[in-house]
Amino acid sequence: MIWTFVNNTFEPEEKATLQTGDLALQRGYAVFDYFRTVDHVPLFLEDYLDRFFHSAQTLFITIPHTRSQVRAIIAELIKKNNLPESGIRMIATGGYSPDSYTPVQGNLILQQQPLQLPDMARFERGIRIMTYAYQRDLPAVKSINYLMGIWLQKQLTEKGLDDVLYVQNDLISEFPRANIFIITNGGTLVTPAHNVLAGITRKKILEFAGALLPVETRDISVAELKNAAEVFMTSTTKRILPVTEIDGIRIGSGTAGPLTRQLQEQFIRLQESVTTAPYSRA
Amino acid sequence: MIWTFVNNTFEPEEKATLQTGDLALQRGYAVFDYFRTVDHVPLFLEDYLDRFFHSAQTLFITIPHTRSQVRAIIAELIKKNNLPESGIRMIATGGYSPDSYTPVQGNLILQQQPLQLPDMARFERGIRIMTYAYQRDLPAVKSINYLMGIWLQKQLTEKGLDDVLYVQNDLISEFPRANIFIITNGGTLVTPAHNVLAGITRKKILEFAGALLPVETRDISVAELKNAAEVFMTSTTKRILPVTEIDGIRIGSGTAGPLTRQLQEQFIRLQESVTTAPYSRA
Incomplete structure (x- = not known):
């Protein structure tokens, strides 16, 4: 029970x-x-x-x-x-x-x-997404309002896609339940600065990623997103999950990219370090 | 019970x-x-x-x-x-x-x-409102999403106002729980055509008002709203309620206008005609 x-x-x-x-x-x-x-x-x-x-x-x-x-x-x-x-x-x-x-x-x-996390096969394959013009209300608040996200599920199913990324005025913001990061062709990690929920996985990545590559939080246009070398989503239930297709356009090699892999390994190490520490046990 | x-x-x-x-x-x-x-x-x-x-x-x-x-x-x-x-x-x-x-x-x-409807004193005095930049999601649907409307209540209380009218790109749409009508200086009744819930009180007024004055459903700018001769809200619990101040600007004479009164009387006659008809009794 x-x-x-x-x-x-x-x-x-x-x-x-x-x-x-x-x-x-x-x-x-x-x-x-x-x-x-x-x-x-x-x-x-x-x-x-x-x-x-x-x-x-x-x-x-x-x-x-x-x-x-x-x-x-x-x-x-x-x-x-x-x-x-x-x-x-x-x-x-x-x-x-x-x-x-x-x-x-x-x-x-x-x-x-x-709860079961996505397996390695899922990570390797990545997910296919579409963009949709929408901005969440009071984005800094984690409210229960998922009207748009749930309503869009039918379109995703019909199109055989995994998720939807909200965009407004040509800038990207977030998924209904996850944040987004890109790695530019120059090798910089970037995530939208405004109109997003401050995800905890996002926060942790921003804290440790600087040791691996340059990091920026700023506006990202739809064009920059689609030209990125690597794209991934982050959330509590997904951790880091590569995005390999956006509006029918393939991202990078169409599979998990090398820097995304490094960040995922680093995140899992961080997770292990805090959950095996004796002081944090219940 | x-x-x-x-x-x-x-x-x-x-x-x-x-x-x-x-x-x-x-x-x-x-x-x-x-x-x-x-x-x-x-x-x-x-x-x-x-x-x-x-x-x-x-x-x-x-x-x-x-x-x-x-x-x-x-x-x-x-x-x-x-x-x-x-x-x-x-x-x-x-x-x-x-x-x-x-x-x-x-x-x-x-x-x-x-349920108690607003009394005559309330009708005479009308309500004072502010405008706020917002558009309801999926406006044709009466969903339970009132995140923005309830969140704004605190601002209304602090400003001593009665309600908030949503506007977007300089066009007015609706209140969180009510529709809006204006009567232009030329004596035409107008209500927004797009991005609003199709209120039942709104519908009934649109059906009978043509016998009293010209009627249009179309876009209304914030400037046209504030220059209107009369403004009122409509809803199931309010029926017709005059709006006498918007963003600090007095509308008309600052009390219920003559055409608003006529429409309210007409609405009450319609209500009486359908609720006293023997066939509609439970």
């Missing part, structure tokens, strides 16, 4: 519920965050907690627990569920609003699910 | 719940609609059902009941709750999606609440 935490109690997953008056259900008004566990250890937990509490504050959502209480609930959830490799989702909603519009005391949900 | 219908059963309001895995909670992915009852009779029900089922279809949401079943559930809800003047909300969600992203069989919620 998998346990889910709702407000003050652990419930079996299928008994974890919210009243239909909650502002997430009435108005899609909630924030969330999502991190991995590696061998029972939460990866980069403090970064995710930073972002979760920041998202809530920006949307005037009151999380009914302190940060240290949330940390303790996570530890208990990991113990109860005993799922070594997992994803943990934290959701804080606008609460049971009497007028179905004004945020009140929020409701907190913590859910854990088994 | 107020009853809420969830999927197959009527539950007391506070026991009406969905599992936390529902796509509305996970990803804000759901559609809804909202109509009034007048002396126990649903007002313009078929129009609202048209829009509700159309919204669901556009978002690939499968409502687990047919249209005639939904109609029968509404009749039973009205009978059980005995709230003569009310609002009824229908929500259809993306369902309990195993991957928290792909819509599956939807969950259906029908909720009824007492």
Whole structure:
């Protein structure tokens, strides 16, 4: 049985519920965050907690627990569920609003699910994507608004593509659930600076990549993207995943590029260094 | 006690719940609609059902009941709750999606609440609004995405304003929960043609107003809005409500204008004609 935490109690997953008056259900008004566990250890937990509490504050959502209480609930959830490799989702909603519009005391949900990362074959093959004109609302906030991303899934399926990259005024921003990086023909790593969610995987790469190659965060045009030597997406569930085709145009050699490989190896080393350190075990 | 219908059963309001895995909670992915009852009779029900089922279809949401079943559930809800003047909300969600992203069989919620319309003093005084650069996603669909509208409430409160009108590229579109009409200095009624939700109150006004004054649906610039003789909003819960100040600029005489009054009277006559007709009683 998998346990889910709702407000003050652990419930079996299928008994974890919210009243239909909650502002997430009435108005899609909630924030969330999502991190991995590696061998029972939460990866980069403090970064995710930073972002979760920041998202809530920006949307005037009151999380009914302190940060240290949330940390303790996570530890208990990991113990109860005993799922070594997992994803943990934290959701804080606008609460049971009497007028179905004004945020009140929020409701907190913590859910854990088994998680499998993309395998090496997937990494080698990379993914095929299309661009689409759209800009996420309040991009610095990890809200639950995925209306456009989910609505576009049907088009992706019909076209046999893996994902969609949002562009606006000829500048690229992000995927519905991931950031994007390019490696220019000159060998510089670049990721969009504006109108994107500050991904935790993105953050870690920006921290360590400077030792391997020059790094820039700035605007990237669609033309520069399509002319890049290598392109990859980053996210908690994907880590680093090469993008090998964009709007029908092949990127680089059409498989995972050499610098992308190096960054992936480096990221896995970083992950191993923090999850095997004894002090970070639950 | 107020009853809420969830999927197959009527539950007391506070026991009406969905599992936390529902796509509305996970990803804000759901559609809804909202109509009034007048002396126990649903007002313009078929129009609202048209829009509700159309919204669901556009978002690939499968409502687990047919249209005639939904109609029968509404009749039973009205009978059980005995709230003569009310609002009824229908929500259809993306369902309990195993991957928290792909819509599956939807969950259906029908909720009824007492509803009070704005009083005459409110109508006379009108409302004060600001404009804000934003365009709703998939505007023809009544989705639950109110991220921007709710986030802006704090600014409205701080400025002592009543609502916000979305504008994009110098053209006006709609309020978060209402349509907008202007009456030009030449005496023509105009409402934006594009990028708005097709409001039912808007629709009814467009149907009957031609007998009173010339009517156009077309683009409206911010400058034309602010120079209009009269401006009003329309919605299910507001009917017609004068807008008397926009971004600090007084509109017309600063109170409800003469043509707005005539349209409001006409709308109330229409409402009375359909809710007192014996065939439309439950």
